[in-house]
Amino acid sequence: MDVTKFAIPEVIFGKNSLDYLGPCAQRNGAKRVLLVSDPGLEDAGWVECLVDKLDQAGMHWAYFSDVSSNPRDSQIHRGAEFYASQRADVVIALGGGSPMDLAKGIALIASNGGRIRDYEGANRIQYPLPPMIFIPTTAGSGADISQFAIVTDEERKVKMSIISRTLVPNISIIDPNFLQTKPEWLIKASAIDALSHAVEAYVSVLASPFTEMQSLKAIELVIKNLEEAVRTKSLQSLSKLSIASTAAGMAFSNASLGVDHAIAHSLGGEFDVMHGHVHPVLLPAVMRFNLQACPEKMAMIGEIITDERLSTDEDTAMRGIEALEDFFSRLDIAMNLAELVDDRQKIPDICDLAVKDACVLTNPRSVSKEDCQAICEEVW
């Protein structure tokens, strides 16, 4: 192992941890908060709840909610202008991956200037960002933990990966109470996003002992708790999905991802497909593709999924991938690409973009455009 880095935000986790917002903002020097969220959370009353806490803590605040499910460069630039006009000094984000990635983009442009596409790729951010306090309302994106921001470039129709340690928020306040108000499909899509983070980070060429243990814990927690969480919406099972999402975030933020996410980013940019819907389609095929490059690790994943070990790593791994497909099929979710994309002719274009994504660099097996196409055709 070469030198490895492990950086995460301070995590405050648990039922009613939202009560810590005021003190957290204060000790980060907040006087004028920019609060980023979305209309759905506004309708559900959560934005008002947060604003009340900021009022109680005696803070000025301004609210920005222009965000789509794949956040766009234009939204970031409008948000950054708003941040400046309000003379804000801290960014608080409430929501799933989209408002959080939007908030990262706003904090970046507000402090470093320029256009968001200037920062595409790894380690291109020069100046410190304002303090960021993130409150995830879904259990999956990991945006509250990670050094990634994923933003759609509207002109090029591509999801850019922006990667920098400075994009790790200062504090992540994770309150599983939010999950009880979420629809089934969102709980499933988010948890499977977390699962795909965990799997891809585990086999990444940048995986370290620090990220590997987080990956394995996350895989175990999603497999063992998602069905019960969807069925019962018990706080206990939903909390376990939150822990999984957080652990997976710690893993992928520091080990990066692989070709499943490279294709998912391309699909999100080109077709605006919701990120969480892509993984049940792609992940098993990507795992089969990667198996030859990391049979021991794939066998470990297989053993966690099935609680069984067969006579060879390959058999254990394949049995795990089949069990994962069974798991997805029991969840009543789309499992073919044709259910997400209406035109098979677009596959070459999708794969053109995918092989340029930063996530392919850390995939355990090197991947060509033809490999990508074969994966997409296999799951069509």
Place this chain on the structure above:
Amino acid sequence: MDVTKFAIPEVIFGKNSLDYLGPCAQRNGAKRVLLVSDPGLEDAGWVECLVDKLDQAGMHWAYFSDVSSNPRDSQIHRGAEFYASQRADVVIALGGGSPMDLAKGIALIASNGGRIRDYEGANRIQYPLPPMIFIPTTAGSGADISQFAIVTDEERKVKMSIISRTLVPNISIIDPNFLQTKPEWLIKASAIDALSHAVEAYVSVLASPFTEMQSLKAIELVIKNLEEAVRTKSLQSLSKLSIASTAAGMAFSNASLGVDHAIAHSLGGEFDVMHGHVHPVLLPAVMRFNLQACPEKMAMIGEIITDERLSTDEDTAMRGIEALEDFFSRLDIAMNLAELVDDRQKIPDICDLAVKDACVLTNPRSVSKEDCQAICEEVW
């Protein structure tokens, strides 16, 4: 689970990670560094090596090395005066637990004023500390990860626990190269300190899923690698001890410790016994004492130590404790209190102090002075 917090420094880990020192100091705004280390590391040439790196990065530096194996309040106050006289802006510590705890104390007094005993206990630090970059040279103390500083109050002859999130350094640079230059006894004592952190944090009343996975990994790595590391001093096995120490640090920093450490702190303050020598004596007895309060967790520890599970949790746990005693006895280290302390009559005084230590608050079983005495008598 109530609200739980998990905060760790940014970790840079691996062979030659020391090369990151200059850039790390720069991005923490360092212009004038206070470097804290000890005469042993100076003799070994490591201090010079660090100073060269600071010179190359164009930084002023001043060096402070007045530290004993249980760092003292007077050393901290002298160090803080030196920090101020040098107008330093960053603290870099190189060493085992003692120089790092000394450095935390200096950073604390330099920024918050007063005397170190004013901060004894949890969460009594009001103002931010200067940036701290720590470079551990042993694999055990976890001081480079933790929110603890343990300092001897010379007047009262007591080791004070000072606990605050602000005592977590900004960056921990962990280079296993250092361990190859260390004597066997130090590698053993440090690794067993890490093991005791992992065990006590795992059964702590503040343990969370985030700390538990770190504890279990650390226990496994020490048990599986310490003997080989001592025998071969291979970088691979020493690296695994470094990973164990780091993981155990993440665990105990956030979950705290128990009665083994409470007694160890008392012994360190009263008799200046080296911290790492106390745990092989106390830990198995403390585990037996705690077993009734957490049989499932003790069984999990037992399973990791022995790779076996028996028909009841109690049996699995007891088998694990016996195997741990076998493990210690193979290491040729002191296993009776009489080998560390020359006067059995002091046990009541030691236990008087131990039950006042902050670590007893998180022990899984409530513990009286009489319980402490029984443990000390059992291992005399």
